[in-house]
Amino acid sequence: MTQPTRLAKYLGHAGICSRRQASRLIDSGDVTVNGRPANHIDHVNEQDCIMVMGKPVLGPAKKVLYAYHKPIGVDCKLNQNDPSSLIHHLPTGTRTYPIGRLDKDSRGLLLLTNDGELCQRLIHPDHHVEKEYWVTVDGSLDDKFCQKMASGIVVDGQLTLPCKVSLLSDTQFKIVLKQGLNRQIRKMAKYCGYRVVDLHRVRIASFNLPNTLLESHYHLITPAALKLD
Structure with a gap:
């Protein structure tokens, strides 16, 4: 018998979701331990009966890890009752979930996994993992715009971290972020007077979206492809 582990960590190791997502499931009452509603201080092991949304957790x-080319119109919230939800597009077999999100109107690289530790490593702000986006807006851009975006923009009362911004064309720019605030790029561009008309994520860490990976398709990769420190 293994030593008891905090419930959120146990769910991550079992491939159910990330620790952060596990906390949300516990808060919403979707997790039970030995027949009672779970709480955040529960410590469990394989001897406990743990259910998530009515389904048993079977252990590690x-x-x-999959690379998925998300199209516009797919919502990264895992909602069985929503026809547009990513849950209907996940690989069959081993249960997976997205590492971070792309909003419904955005497209490009999304990583899918059941590895809670890897997910934590990629999304935790302390690790400063780069994410690269190519963004098209509804007006002409210049170097002044890039400098303003790169130095930091107030989003929802919070100044964004410095980032890398460069022009790709008169109406398109490249931005590399190390944080992931809600709809951050869209809000940054709006602050500067532009509306985003296309947002395409092309890289996470050192892994670039392969040209051969068509929209709505996915393929297996290894964590080594991310080249994390």
């Missing part, structure tokens, strides 16, 4: 699963 083989870790997998």
Whole structure:
């Protein structure tokens, strides 16, 4: 018998979701331990009966990682009752979930996994993992715009971290972020007087979206492809 582990961490190791997502499931009452509603201080092991949204947690699963080319119109919230939800597009077999999100109106690289530790490593702000986007807006851009975006913009009362911004064309720019505030790029561009008409994520860490990976398709990769420190 293994030593008891905090519930959110146990769910991550079991491939159910990330620790952050596990906390949300616990808060919403979707997790039970031995027949009672779970709480955040529960410590569990394989001897406990743990249910998530009515389904049993069977213990640690083989870790997998997929690159997925998300199209516009797919919502990264895992809602079984929403026809546009990513849950209907996940790989079959081992249960996976997205590492971070792309909003419904955005497209490009999304990572899918059941590895809670890897997810935590990629999304936690302390690790400063780069994410690169190519963004098209509804007006002409110049170097002044890039400098303003790169130095930091107030988004929802918070100054964004310095980032890398460069022009790709008169109406398109490249931005590399190390944080992921809600709809951050769209709000930054709006602050500067532009509306985003296309947002395409092309890289996470050192892994670039392959040209051969068509929209709505996914394939297995290894964590080594991310080249994390």
